[in-house]
Amino acid sequence: MFKAFLVEDEIVVREGIRKNILWEQYGFQYAGDASDGELALPMIRQIQPDLLITDIKMPFMDGLALIELIRKELPRTKIVIISGYDDFSYAQQAIRMGVEQYLLKPITKEKMVETLIALQKKMEDERQQQAYIEKFRREAQEYETFWRRRFFEKIVTGGMSVLEISETAKTMGIELNSLYYNVVLFSLNSAGYDGSAPESYTDALVAVQDKITQFFLSHAELFLFQWNVTTYAVLIKGGQNDIEERTRECIENIRNCCITFEQEVDWYIAHGKSVSRLRAIPACFAEASRILSYRYLCPSEHILSETNIRQIREKDDAKADAEVICQEHIRSFLSSGAIEEIDSFIDQLFQNAGKESAKPFFCRYVTMTVYFAAAEYLDSIGCRADNFLPFEIRPKDNVATPEEARQYVRNLMGQAIELRNSESKKQQRDLLVEAIGYIDEHYQDESISLDRVARKVNISPNYFSAIFSQEVGQTFVEYLTNKRIGEAKRLLRLTDKRASEIAFAVGYKDPHYFSFVFKKILGCTPSDYRKGDKL
Numbered sequence: 001m002f003k004a005f006l007v008e009d010e011i012v013v014r015e016g017i018r019k020n021i022l023w024e025q026y027g028f029q030y031a032g033d034a035s036d037g038e039l040a041l042p043m044i045r046q047i048q049p050d051l052l053i054t055d056i057k058m059p060f061m062d063g064l065a066l067i068e069l070i071r072k073e074l075p076r077t078k079i080v081i082i083s084g085y086d087d088f089s090y091a092q093q094a095i096r097m098g099v100e101q102y103l104l105k106p107i108t109k110e111k112m113v114e115t116l117i118a119l120q121k122k123m124e125d126e127r128q129q130q131a132y133i134e135k136f137r138r139e140a141q142e143y144e145t146f147w148r149r150r151f152f153e154k155i156v157t158g159g160m161s162v163l164e165i166s167e168t169a170k171t172m173g174i175e176l177n178s179l180y181y182n183v184v185l186f187s188l189n190s191a192g193y194d195g196s197a198p199e200s201y202t203d204a205l206v207a208v209q210d211k212i213t214q215f216f217l218s219h220a221e222l223f224l225f226q227w228n229v230t231t232y233a234v235l236i237k238g239g240q241n242d243i244e245e246r247t248r249e250c251i252e253n254i255r256n257c258c259i260t261f262e263q264e265v266d267w268y269i270a271h272g273k274s275v276s277r278l279r280a281i282p283a284c285f286a287e288a289s290r291i292l293s294y295r296y297l298c299p300s301e302h303i304l305s306e307t308n309i310r311q312i313r314e315k316d317d318a319k320a321d322a323e324v325i326c327q328e329h330i331r332s333f334l335s336s337g338a339i340e341e342i343d344s345f346i347d348q349l350f351q352n353a354g355k356e357s358a359k360p361f362f363c364r365y366v367t368m369t370v371y372f373a374a375a376e377y378l379d380s381i382g383c384r385a386d387n388f389l390p391f392e393i394r395p396k397d398n399v400a401t402p403e404e405a406r407q408y409v410r411n412l413m414g415q416a417i418e419l420r421n422s423e424s425k426k427q428q429r430d431l432l433v434e435a436i437g438y439i440d441e442h443y444q445d446e447s448i449s450l451d452r453v454a455r456k457v458n459i460s461p462n463y464f465s466a467i468f469s470q471e472v473g474q475t476f477v478e479y480l481t482n483k484r485i486g487e488a489k490r491l492l493r494l495t496d497k498r499a500s501e502i503a504f505a506v507g508y509k510d511p512h513y514f515s516f517v518f519k520k521i522l523g524c525t526p527s528d529y530r531k532g533d534k535l
Helices: 011-020 037-047 063-073 088-096 109-139 141-157 162-171 203-217 243-259 278-296 306-316 327-336 339-358 360-380 402-442 450-457 461-472 476-494 499-505 511-522 526-531
Strands: 002-007 028-034 051-055 078-083 101-104 180-190 222-226 231-238 265-271
Touching (some): 002 011, 002 037, 028 037, 037 063, 063 078, 063 088, 078 109, 101 109, 141 162, 141 278, 162 278, 180 203, 180 278, 203 222, 203 265, 231 243, 243 265, 265 278, 278 306, 278 339, 327 360, 327 402, 339 402, 402 450, 402 461, 450 461, 450 476, 461 476, 476 499, 476 526, 499 511, 499 526, 511 526
Parallel strands (some): 002 051, 078 101
Antiparallel strands (some): 222 231
């Protein structure tokens, strides 16, 4: 039902139009009327009608002035002009302003009904088309998110110049201009996740991810993107007076989303120092990354900052060397840490040791501790350390300086994480084969979704989305749509089935939406494709 509003200064005409038309019979709800544009404007702003019927000549504010304002504020509202003046200049101006009809008084009931019927059909078609566009946009959101992620990755790593950032943001419809920026990083994974296998599907993790996504969708000044399988980044923009407050609010909202499930989900949050230039964002991101990597050394601290790190170091200064380097912390890092975090983690190990880190005994001690922790972790995930770690990386008695110890630990941890990732990739490939087989078998089902496939193969939706696009080279939505359209092309060329039958056969319950998607992808309608207009 579409809302209609009438503006007419002649009360007899206004009452006649209102009472003599069976509005609901023609798909309209009569939402109100007014005697001139000045009275009508606030009512129209409140009602937001789908159809405005207005006279041209009225006191205080005429129809053309009213139309000019409505065109700016409610561009989708259809407008019909009625006038007792058979003056072509009014018609010309009305046409330039995008009115649908120009009706001359006296207006017959038959002419008004004819106009309403035509407009109702046109508006229904446009509403349906808009619904298709919105549905297609939602389905394509994963694809858009994939490219947004790549864009923001380049911003935070310094992979684009300021000019390239501005130009790309403009083409993607992203408003990045701001006085200040900050970066918040947070890690999110199932409790006990060890990194050697794809992360299992859990309702708790999905619930947290959904709550966080919903929060960011309603905050245009916050740009959320996935950094890796378990870590997310938020680019915050704001003014000099509110950037810190926005950062605190962002962190607090992430915390509130996670804390309900803290027994089932591991989460940590860190942020950088606000900067005033786009080119300074990589330094802000690096600072946040360094602080976030401290989660392995202080697992009880969920919101990490320079302050609580300093407090932890002060406590550790009084501890013995053997307590400073904890094998459990090292195993935790090896289970979910990234190659890019190794240097930050090593820095923290040595900073925690204070002056002791410069002594040869400590340097040999840290290499032995890290080696045994790595060996134990690799054994726990089915990679026997004595088979996989090369002989030359075994601990040596001649390590005497912090730099030698750092280099040794860096190489050892790098190889252990690569082995972990290799083990995980083996299982990823098996799961992807199973997932793709499931998609190929069930693509005709309209209800198939990324979440449903992820649940089927028992991995978290975000993990599945990340590895699918990485390994397959397409997002889940792209693959599913191409699968459906590919089968539709085959059926159009090789069978005499109607387009509506083919739509049902490839997973579209709405044949009109199927035609919409088909044309979006191939640039022609299904019937034109069948005729051979496009190969």
